Amino acid sequence: MALNERRAWIIAYDIRCPRRLSRLHRYIKREAVPVQYSIYLYEGSAGDLGGLLMNLRGYIDDDEDDVRAYPIPRNPEIHHLGIGSLPPGALLHSADMGDAVSLLGATAE
Numbered sequence: 725m726a727l728n729e730r731r732a733w734i735i736a737y738d739i740r741c742p743r744r745l746s747r748l749h750r751y752i753k754r755e756a757v758p759v760q761y762s763i764y765l766y767e768g769s770a771g772d773l774g775g776l777l778m779n780l781r782g783y784i785d786d787d788e789d790d791v792r793a794y795p796i797p798r799n800p801e802i803h804h805l806g807i808g809s810l811p812p813g814a815l816l817h818s819a820d821m822g823d824a825v826s827l828l829g830a831t832a833e
Contacts, residue, residue, distance in 0.1 A: 727771040732796040735764045735776075740788045748783040766793070 735756055739745040755776055756764035766773065773793055780791055 726769075728769045730767060730769050730772075731798075733766040733768070733773055734759070734794045734796060735766050736792050736794075737762050737780075737784075738790040739784060741785070744783060744785065744789065748780065751783060752780065765796075 735752065737748065737752075739748055739762075752764055756766040759765050766776065768776070777791065777793065784791060
């Protein structure tokens, strides 16, 4: 995959300090879409992701916290139970993320 090829990523974190957690959450929700608590859907190239992770480094303690990013395949098989993240009637679409928007329950009823 080229560094400039856009794709979908899952970003997950485990932050021990409530203050750092709050600061990181405020920052990352401007860059990515919340999927569940501490899990976000990010759209960008590997280079974009690298920049985001560099910025996130300023919000964490390397000895206590954990931030991870996982690429989502082009045609993911997604299974979920329970309520979706989107309110009823909401629709989410992205030309670059393909089927990854179903992570958010993009077909909420």
